[in-house]
Amino acid sequence: MYRNRAFLRSVRVLAVAAAAVLAMSAMFVLGSRPAEGAGTGCTVAYQVNQWNTGFTADMTVTNGGPAVSAWTATWSWTGNQQVTSGWNAQVSQSGQQVTATNEPYNGSVAAGATVAFGFQGTYSGTNSAPVNFAFNGVACSGLGTPSSPSSTPSTPPSSSPSSSPSTSPSTSPSSSPSSSPSSSPSSGPCPATAVFCDGLENQSSTTPSGRWSIATPSCSGTGTAAITTAQAHAGLKSLEIDGRGTYCDHVFASDTTDMASAAPTWYVRFWIKHTAPLPTNHTTFLALNDSAHGNTDLRLGAQNGALMWNRQSDDATLPDQSPNGVAQSVTLPTGAWECLEFSVSGSNGQIHTWYNGSPVAGLTEDGVATPDTDDQWLAGSGASWRPQLTDLKLGWENYSNGDDTLWFDDVVLSTSRIGC
Numbered sequence: 199m200y201r202n203r204a205f206l207r208s209v210r211v212l213a214v215a216a217a218a219v220l221a222m223s224a225m226f227v228l229g230s231r232p233a234e235g236a237g238t239g240c241t242v243a244y245q246v247n248q249w250n251t252g253f254t255a256d257m258t259v260t261n262g263g264p265a266v267s268a269w270t271a272t273w274s275w276t277g278n279q280q281v282t283s284g285w286n287a288q289v290s291q292s293g294q295q296v297t298a299t300n301e302p303y304n305g306s307v308a309a310g311a312t313v314a315f316g317f318q319g320t321y322s323g324t325n326s327a328p329v330n331f332a333f334n335g336v337a338c339s340g341l342g343t344p345s346s347p348s349s350t351p352s353t354p355p356s357s358s359p360s361s362s363p364s365t366s367p368s369t370s371p372s373s374s375p376s377s378s379p380s381s382s383p384s385s386g387p388c389p390a391t392a393v394f395c396d397g398l399e400n401q402s403s404t405t406p407s408g409r410w411s412i413a414t415p416s417c418s419g420t421g422t423a424a425i426t427t428a429q430a431h432a433g434l435k436s437l438e439i440d441g442r443g444t445y446c447d448h449v450f451a452s453d454t455t456d457m458a459s460a461a462p463t464w465y466v467r468f469w470i471k472h473t474a475p476l477p478t479n480h481t482t483f484l485a486l487n488d489s490a491h492g493n494t495d496l497r498l499g500a501q502n503g504a505l506m507w508n509r510q511s512d513d514a515t516l517p518d519q520s521p522n523g524v525a526q527s528v529t530l531p532t533g534a535w536e537c538l539e540f541s542v543s544g545s546n547g548q549i550h551t552w553y554n555g556s557p558v559a560g561l562t563e564d565g566v567a568t569p570d571t572d573d574q575w576l577a578g579s580g581a582s583w584r585p586q587l588t589d590l591k592l593g594w595e596n597y598s599n600g601d602d603t604l605w606f607d608d609v610v611l612s613t614s615r616i617g618c
Contacts, residue, residue, distance in 0.1 A: 239263075240333040242271075247502075248325050249480040249597040250445075252513040253279075254502075254520075256316040257298075259333050261307045266334060268305040269313065271298045273328040279321045283574040285520030287315035296328070316520060318574065320513045391614040393459045397607065398435040401425040406437065409453045413591065419447035421594060431469040431535045431607035439483075439604040441594025450485065450593030451606075457486075457587050460613050462544040464587055467616040471535045472604040476500040479598035480508070486542070490586035496542065498551075499595070504529055507549060507561060509575070509583070516549065516575045517560035523570035526560025528553050535607070537618035547583045555618045 241260040246253050259271060271287070275294040283289075287298040298315055307313045331338035388395035394409070404424045406412060412423050419442060426438040437451055457464060470483070482499035494510040501508075504527035507516035517523035530536060539552040540561070551561035560571055567573040574580075592606045610616045 240338045258314045265308045274330040281319045284317035393611040410451045413450045417446035421447040421449035429605045436605040436607040441602040448595035450591040452591040454589040465612040467539040467610040469607045474602040482595040485591040486587045487589045488585040517571045
């Protein structure tokens, strides 16, 4: 750990909601009913995994009619849901009407066979199930009884879609972005460009002090943050986060005074260790207040078992939460110290992330929209997103349920690459 450095100070995280927010996974089966003049119908199974303002959904359509060589599925929302990206289909939305058309590799569906696709979206209020399904103009209606929903799907999505072609599409993102800032620097003493290097060795009690303080925005529960000698990456001390259950059990240690010194491009490096596998539901272990977008947070955490950036202002994710997108990210193994480093530019909005010194393609926004990676992040107003970061928060926030114990150590804020 870096010595003669202080640790942990006061924070303000956006008050999202006073009540706990649950992420849920549920399955709806829409019964088959023939369209007027049609001899057969179709069946659609709809499975959704949602959090406070966003969701992913998988649809499996059973073709009750003759074999087809191309297909179009349509449905309507009854609420304010908005599709932001899709996989295994070209998905578009106009008003409350959504249209999904086949990809070149999954247009043929035999009689009685199924085709699966999915999408990611946003909502506010109630995320009700879609209505008015049709498959090539044949109606599917009669919302069935939801199967017993659980807080997370029984198994996480596979790393690649089951109906994908045998060869990778030509638009697949490369393993590492060509525009990644500078090659990996050598690890070693606190770099000259650092605003601070904090190994927590000067913490004098279990309560974080100095630049850091404990924050439980909008509501508090059973989560705790403390300085401990039970675990350390180096030296004797680390920050321990006892992460609990639902949203209001969140807890952070926050620094609100140093970020301005690193602007306009912030480089952060820290070591992290944790006990529970990354869940399918959405979680956060690092958050950065963005004063340029209503004091909402830029979050680094996980979903679908892999690391993910999330922009609270519009609930965009990096990478897309399609199976191909998730596969571009990395997991965070348990029981070992891992090095995470990232840069966020307030000048061009780009994000670069390194895991144990290597760039992560799925956690890279390089200004060029790449399918399944940053195309959703850059869509619409995302192309002009320019953050102004004002704090650094380390901790735990879960938008469904589930516990994790985490340790943070050797935290560095700098104006250039730091390295592991």
